[in-house]
Amino acid sequence: MSALVDFAEVEVGEHLPGIRIPLRRVDLVMYAGASGDFNPIHWNERIAVDAGLPNVIAHGMLTLAETTRVVTDWTGDPGAVISLSCRFTRPVPVPDDDTGAALMVGGRIAEKLAAERVAVELIALLEEPDQSEVTVLKQARAVVQL
Amino acid sequence: MPPYQVGREQIREFATAIGDNNPAYYNVDAARVLGYMDLIAPPTYPFTLTMRAMATAIFDPDLGLDYGRVVHGEQHFLYERPISAGDELVVRAQIASIETRGSNELLTTKCRVQTIQDELVVTTSEVIVSRGTAA
Numbered sequence: 001m002s003a004l005v006d007f008a009e010v011e012v013g014e015h016l017p018g019i020r021i022p023l024r025r026v027d028l029v030m031y032a033g034a035s036g037d038f039n040p041i042h043w044n045e046r047i048a049v050d051a052g053l054p055n056v057i058a059h060g061m062l063t064l065a066e067t068t069r070v071v072t073d074w075t076g077d078p079g080a081v082i083s084l085s086c087r088f089t090r091p092v093p094v095p096d097d098d099t100g101a102a103l104m105v106g107g108r109i110a111e112k113l114a115a116e117r118v119a120v121e122l123i124a125l126l127e128e129p130d131q132s133e134v135t136v137l138k139q140a141r142a143v144v145q146l
Numbered sequence: 147m148p149p150y151q152v153g154r155e156q157i158r159e160f161a162t163a164i165g166d167n168n169p170a171y172y173n174v175d176a177a178r179v180l181g182y183m184d185l186i187a188p189p190t191y192p193f194t195l196t197m198r199a200m201a202t203a204i205f206d207p208d209l210g211l212d213y214g215r216v217v218h219g220e221q222h223f224l225y226e227r228p229i230s231a232g233d234e235l236v237v238r239a240q241i242a243s244i245e246t247r248g249s250n251e252l253l254t255t256k257c258r259v260q261t262i263q264d265e266l267v268v269t270t271s272e273v274i275v276s277r278g279t280a281a
Contacts, residue, residue, distance in 0.1 A: 066164060068189050
């Protein structure tokens with residue numbers, strides 16, 4: 001492992017650079033194929049609505065994968081991630097149009113730990129049509145080795 | 147189930163699907179600069195293996211879960227090291243608990259992803275929610 005960040009220079013409360021992630025239907029189809037998760041609620045509107053969902057929804061793990069990039073882009077070394085966890089608290093509906101949904105993902109240094117590890121609180125917000133934002137992950141946290 | 151052989155193209159395809167351009171997922175030299183023998187997989191990649199292992203149990207007709215009603219509630223990963231191209235992996239999955247919360251049923255599973263040489267690579271725990279199916 002060889003993270004690019006110097007532990008001594010990291011400060012609790014510091015924000016990591018955020019990323020805006022557009023999610024369109026084609027992104028869900030690509031993720032279904034690459035991950036092997038073909039649950040139809042992620043690509044079939046009829047089945048999703050029948051199951052009581054507002055629309056086709058993104059795979060929770062796709063949201064977590066996009067959010068984890070905040071940490072792996074920051075350290076440069078994806079293998080420096082020691083642990084990763086989250087609760088999926090809100091679905092991410094992806095409309096059948098050219099823009100889809102948009103996530104704003106980010107992170108904040110929550111804690112400096114022993115052995116040059118840091119805990120990062122991960123943030124994933126869904127942009128609503130009225131421009132407000134709702135959080136879709138809770139207790140989202142990564143510990144990384146610096 | 148036979149061991150799952152992790153290939154470079156699979157890692158590249160997965161990284162592309164999550165829109166992640168980190169060179170350690172695509173370029174063997176870049177992965178070696180970071181100290182790895184071969185391409186490494188993104189931190190969320192192990193779920194593709196644990197999901198397959200769980201699917202057999204979860205969609206067992208005796209358990210009676212309906213695919214369309216199932217959503218992911220929680221996910222936890224604890225890494226010993228990243229999964230790497232060339233790994234031959236097996237998953238030991240177990241159902242830790244089944245509980246009812248309101249009208250939902252929560253299924254908690256725990257998985258150990260290890261090599262065929264018994265080296266532990268990742269430990270995971272996942273909560274799967276079956277919406278509105280509690281009796």
